[in-house]
Amino acid sequence: xxxxxxxxxxxxxxxxxxxxxxxxxxxxxxxxxxxxxxxxxxxxxxxxxxxxxxxxxxxxxxxxxxxxxxxxxxxxxxxxxxxxxxxxxxxxxxxxxxxxxxxxxxxxxxxxxxxxxxxxxxxxxxxxxxxxxxxxxxxxxxxxxxxxxxxxxxxxxxxxxxxxxxxxxxxxxxxxxxxxxxxxxxxxxxxxxxxxxxxxxxxxxxxxxxxxxxxxxxxxxxxxxxxxxxxxxxxxxxxxxxxxxxxxxxxxxxxxxxxxxx
Numbered sequence: 001x002x003x004x005x006x007x008x009x010x011x012x013x014x015x016x017x018x019x020x021x022x023x024x025x026x027x028x029x030x031x032x033x034x035x036x037x038x039x040x041x042x043x044x045x046x047x048x049x050x051x052x053x054x055x056x057x058x059x060x061x062x063x064x065x066x067x068x069x070x071x072x073x074x075x076x077x078x079x080x081x082x083x084x085x086x087x088x089x090x091x092x093x094x095x096x097x098x099x100x101x102x103x104x105x106x107x108x109x110x111x112x113x114x115x116x117x118x119x120x121x122x123x124x125x126x127x128x129x130x131x132x133x134x135x136x137x138x139x140x141x142x143x144x145x146x147x148x149x150x151x152x153x154x155x156x157x158x159x160x161x162x163x164x165x166x167x168x169x170x171x172x173x174x175x176x177x178x179x180x181x182x183x184x185x186x187x188x189x190x191x192x193x194x195x196x197x198x199x200x201x202x203x204x205x206x207x208x209x210x211x212x213x214x215x216x217x218x219x220x221x222x223x224x225x226x227x228x229x230x231x232x233x234x235x236x237x238x239x240x241x242x243x244x245x246x247x248x249x250x251x252x253x254x255x256x257x258x259x260x261x262x
Contacts, residue, residue, distance in 0.1 A: 046071070059082075070089075178212045189221070196240040
């Protein structure tokens with residue numbers, strides 16, 4: 001049984017939560033340079049882009065749950081030609097980063113560049129106070145898009161990509177429109193550790209409610225072994241880790257049973 005295995009692994013190396021400077025850790029996985037870590041070792045772009053399919057996104061309304069600084073959200077819009085894509089994240093600082101990167105992406109695109117590594121390096125240049133820069137005119141900074149949703153022609157990137165700060169687990173289910181495609185990439189561990197099994201069930205239930213008929217849910221769960229490394233980032237995560245009964249290998253059953261039955 002998956003829950004039994006999780007309980008057995010928890011018994012190894014129990015420790016009290018470490019005390020850290022509040023600014024040094026990210027209890028929701030909201031690392032500032034997350035994509036700098038993901039795009040490394042000579043890779044040109046996030047490797048997840050290579051397994052995503054254009055038909056999941058082209059001409060569709062999409063939602064990215066836990067978008068962090070929005071780099072992957074923007075690249076999906078550019079590469080797969082979404083009709084719209086909204087990125088949400090619990091951390092207002094990461095949403096500020098996302099707006100900054102969106103402006104940089106628009107400028108790079110108008111100059112004929114869309115390299116993920118270059119875009120990420122530009123993101124690291126963002127000053128702490130950039131509100132004035134964000135208020136600059138967007139006119140002429142993005143390429144337009146054709147009715148075939150190719151960013152090589154006539155469509156304003158700012159009309160396609162948007163970001164907002166939101167705790168998806170705690171937000172009202174009716175706070176969103178419906179979507180054709182919903183992504184949840186490397187987010188479930190943090191929801192699981194912060195809100196327990198109930199948080200995971202709530203996540204899947206809300207996603208199911210927001211998906212249009214025939215819609216696509218793209219899930220990238222972190223493996224159970226990675227929970228051990230991050231369980232002590234806060235008192236809540238340490239306590240929830242001890243109570244988890246549904247490890248990631250049980251998520252399909254949760255989707256088909258508990259979440260859809262709500």
